[in-house]
Amino acid sequence: IYYILAFWVICVCLSKPQFKPGPAEGSSMLRSSVSTHQKYGSLGLLVLQTTTLVLTMRYSRTQQAEGPRYLASSAVVCTELLKIAACTLLIFRDNRFSVHAMNQTLWDEIVSKPLETLKLTIPSGIYTLQNNLLYVALSHLDAATYQVTYQLKILTTALFSVSLLGKRLGNYQWLSLLILMTGVVLVQWPSDLTLVPELENLSAGTQFMGLLAVLVACFSSGFAGVYFEKILKESKQCVWIRNIQLGLFGLAFGLTGVFAYDGDRVLTGGFLQGYNSITWIVVLLQALGGLVIAAVIKYADNILKGFATSISIILSSLISYFWLEDFDPTRLFFLGSVLVITATFLYGFDQKPVVSSNVA
Helix, strand or coil: CHHHHHHHHHHHHHCCCCCCCCCHHHHHHHHHHHHHHHHHHHHHHHHHHHHHHHHHHHHHHHCCCCCCCCCHHHHHHHHHHHHHHHHHHHHHHHCCCCHHHHHHHHHHHHHCCHHHHHCCHHHHHHHHHHHHHHHHHHHHCCHHHHHHHHHHHHHHHHHHHHHHHCCCCCHHHHHHHHHHHHHHHHHCCCCCCCCCHHHHHHHHHHHHHHHHHHHHHHHHHHHHHHHHHHHHHHCCCCHHHHHHHHHHHHHHHHHHHHHHHCHHHHHHHCCCCCCCHHHHHHHHHHHHHHHHHHHHHHHCCHHHHHHHHHHHHHHHHHHHHHHHCCCCCCHHHHHHHHHHHHHHHHHCCCCCCCCCCCCC
16 A cells, blocks of 8 residues: 555656646645645655665565575566556556557657667666665665765765766865765774674674675766766656666666576575565565655755755664664764764755756
8 A cells, every 4th residue: 555655646746737727826826735745745755765665675684584585686676677667657647548659659769769778778787786785785784874874875976977967066065075974984983882803803894895885886876877867868758768768778687687696596496585575565665766756856956855865864773773773873873974964955055956866
């Protein structure tokens, strides 16, 4: 029911509201009311999706269950399949629920334009790598640390925007990036809480593996997001068509990764080995993520989006501490989190947005 509701909210947020003719003042008030509901509805959905995804992904990678753990590579493939299905439904809606019109649109925009479609191979391969890295990161980091550290993608996206798109950052943006770096360093600063040397070495190695996965994911997210934005600006194809193209290549890359790295395990235990209800929730949340961000991009500004990110970090930290019990915050973590949240707000303070958004 939650996912059906979420998909319906996305469709409402991304559709153009139809207004009945009436007095100008009444029409303006109605339009403003609808816009406000769409804005905060999409932002609320983003907070819910982001927080739930991080926590459920972390839980799914650490829960004690009978049998083998599910393959992260197969989960990435299932996510791409659901993403393609969701975008196809949105195109079906845009074509007034006509199967013939939808098929004609897909043929004209994807099959008949092979060069345009092939442009998505690079970001698609990078996104596939990124999605696999996120599973690795949350297998080695608690949800709160992951959430804060992953905000480094703001820095990487900004740097790639400057170098590839020629965008200029204001003083507030450069200051916020400096604060962001300081905050992430404080969050990752080692603590002396472990008393047993063997456990300390194991914990340090595990944390380093998770940190490395997050850092590579941040760089891949920044580059792929900017590259995808450049492609969108150079063409007139709708974002749903582009997401289907991304999904098709991502499906191909994902299947290659499954049989290259987990081929023996797939042949032994099956493609969906270890799947349970939590696993499918993670897959569904991953697939809905791009649609939620698309709604936020359309109706919300950078300040409100930063507000949603900050709420998600706080909720993830609280739930990770009280429910998952895998997170023991320190003073440095608290200070670093405050700096990261401050940097997120400060970056969106300038009314000229310069960071591209990942909608895939």
